Amino acid sequence: MNELLSKLSECIEFGKINLASPYPPQMKGQDGADEITRKALETGVNPQDILSKGLMPGMERIGIKFRENKVFVPQVLMSAKAMSIAMLHLKPHFLSGAAKQKGTFIIGTVLGDLHDIGKNLVGMMVEGNGYKVIDLGTDVSSEKFIAAVKENPNSVVGLSALLTTTMVNMEKITKDIKEAVPGTLVTIGGAPVNSDFCAKIGADNYSPDPQGLVEYLNIKS
Amino acid sequence: MSKIIQEIQKGRVLVSDGAWGTFLQKKGLKPGECPEEWNITRPDDVFDIAQSYIKAGSDMIETNSFGGNRFKLKGYGLEDQVFELNRIAAEISRKAAGPDHFVLGSIGPTGKLLMMDEVTEDELYEAFKEQSIALEDGGADAIVIETMTDLEEARIAVRAAKENTACEVICTMTFDKILSGEYRTMMGISPTEMTETLIVAGASIIGANCGNGIADMIGIVKEIRQVNATIPILIHANAGMPHYCDGETTFPETPADMAGRVKEITEAGANIIGGCCGTTPDHICEVHQVVKNL
Numbered sequence: 240m241n242e243l244l245s246k247l248s249e250c251i252e253f254g255k256i257n258l259a260s261p262y263p264p265q266m267k268g269q270d271g272a273d274e275i276t277r278k279a280l281e282t283g284v285n286p287q288d289i290l291s292k293g294l295m296p297g298m299e300r301i302g303i304k305f306r307e308n309k310v311f312v313p314q315v316l317m318s319a320k321a322m323s324i325a326m327l328h329l330k331p332h333f334l335s336g337a338a339k340q341k342g343t344f345i346i347g348t349v350l351g352d353l354h355d356i357g358k359n360l361v362g363m364m365v366e367g368n369g370y371k372v373i374d375l376g377t378d379v380s381s382e383k384f385i386a387a388v389k390e391n392p393n394s395v396v397g398l399s400a401l402l403t404t405t406m407v408n409m410e411k412i413t414k415d416i417k418e419a420v421p422g423t424l425v426t427i428g429g430a431p432v433n434s435d436f437c438a439k440i441g442a443d444n445y446s447p448d449p450q451g452l453v454e455y456l457n458i459k460s
Numbered sequence: 461m462s463k464i465i466q467e468i469q470k471g472r473v474l475v476s477d478g479a480w481g482t483f484l485q486k487k488g489l490k491p492g493e494c495p496e497e498w499n500i501t502r503p504d505d506v507f508d509i510a511q512s513y514i515k516a517g518s519d520m521i522e523t524n525s526f527g528g529n530r531f532k533l534k535g536y537g538l539e540d541q542v543f544e545l546n547r548i549a550a551e552i553s554r555k556a557a558g559p560d561h562f563v564l565g566s567i568g569p570t571g572k573l574l575m576m577d578e579v580t581e582d583e584l585y586e587a588f589k590e591q592s593i594a595l596e597d598g599g600a601d602a603i604v605i606e607t608m609t610d611l612e613e614a615r616i617a618v619r620a621a622k623e624n625t626a627c628e629v630i631c632t633m634t635f636d637k638i639l640s641g642e643y644r645t646m647m648g649i650s651p652t653e654m655t656e657t658l659i660v661a662g663a664s665i666i667g668a669n670c671g672n673g674i675a676d677m678i679g680i681v682k683e684i685r686q687v688n689a690t691i692p693i694l695i696h697a698n699a700g701m702p703h704y705c706d707g708e709t710t711f712p713e714t715p716a717d718m719a720g721r722v723k724e725i726t727e728a729g730a731n732i733i734g735g736c737c738g739t740t741p742d743h744i745c746e747v748h749q750v751v752k753n754l
Contacts, residue, residue: 311648
């Protein structure tokens with residue numbers, strides 16, 4: 240049983256989706272996240288353990304390697320893909336309450352900005368680290384963020400922007416969210432922003448990489 | 461008119477233009493507004509940008525078509541105007557450039573990831589083909605494929621431009637300096653890895669754009685030169701990383717900062733120098749002054 244979970248972590252860390260996937264080359268012909276998650280459930284492994292002892296350690300390892308510039312976006316995306324496949328098998332158990340996620344994270348690219356590569360990457364990594372993720376998409380207004388926060392009390396909100404022109408919208412959205420639902424934590428990320436900007440606009444946290452965000456959420460949730 | 465590479469072969473260092481996106485914003489482009497739509501709704505403003513770079517001393521200017529591919533334009537409901545918006549973009553810059561300056565038709569990334577199956581190779585090829593043909597139709601001398609981070613997308617774009625137009629094809633990627641001090645794109649591609657692939661695909665000029673400022677560009681030029689002694693190199697550098705203050709973003713590098721690095725970067729092997737985000741006609745004017753006296 241433990242062996243299945245450690246194999247699953249390895250699949251997540253190296254982005255091995257399923258048996259048929261040729262990536263990564265060193266794991267060709269082996270079971271992937273898809274098969275191993277199914278096997279684990281069939282043999283009675285606790286869904287909570289699959290999440291916290293299988294998926295999460297793998298996601299954490301790839302997150303750290305990404306932060307250390309040892310891997311780049313493509314490797315993380317493959318890990319995220321492997322993780323999504325495993326999560327499909329786990330979803331019914333979250334719904335039934337047999338497995339619990341650590342908290343809810345709402346994410347969106349801010350108004351005026353249509354870029355979603357970074358936002359998607361962060362969303363997938365947060366999900367892989369045990370959170371329920373609500374992705375509001377791109378070009379998201381204050382109203383949409385606020386509605387999602389009201390529907391999901393105690394969730395943390397993540398704002399993403401790629402452009403120097405749209406990062407300025409983070410200020411108003413942060414203010415609007417905090418006015419509508421006081422106490423809501425807002426965390427920001429994206430190429431043009433930094434901790435200085437975060438402080439200036441009154442957001443609660445800036446993370447330069449997804450792993451930093453996960454660590455922030457782990458403290459706050 | 462001769463080709464850009466012929467001018468470089470004469471031993472000249474050429475000056476390209478500066479930023480378009482941040483210039484459009486200064487002229488009132490709102491967040492969420494489609495920059496390429498201005499080619500139709502505000503052609504005089506677009507022309508003014510092109511002309512101000514010619515006046516500043518650019519040997520070549522780009523076109524207002526960076527996001528003019530069918531995927532990006534679809535986000536604004538303009539996907540049925542791809543050809544027209546690109547053709548007019550090139551016409552406007554052609555008018556400003558006259559017969560003596562080069563027009564580089566700008567093509568940026570689609571924002572779609574091949575490896576996540578968001579798009580197929582054929583779909584990418586068709587999109588870049590459509591954009592390249594329209595830019596050539598409007599009078600572009602060259603196609604500049606820029607801000608690329610995925611080598612596969614860059615390669616497909618270069619091929620599409622090369623195989624479907626008579627334009628010279630330029631390709632520049634965007635690199636960050638990583639913790640080890642090496643340069644990599646977001647997708648992990650090094651200048652070394654980029655060089656051979658883009659040349660084989662059909663690029664006659666390669667280089668880097670955007671990034672963290674002109675100082676980092678020197679290291680990138682050196683790395684390309686180490687693996688290829690002759691391929692012409694174009695650099696479009698940002699005026700540093702943006703700062704935010706009181707609702708406004710500013711860029712830290714002044715025209716003098718940028719011009720102060722020109723000698724070093726051409727000695728490292730760069731053949732064409734211009735700017736990206738945050739650079740202005742003043743930056744280009746000072747770069748031109750230095751280049752003139754090299």
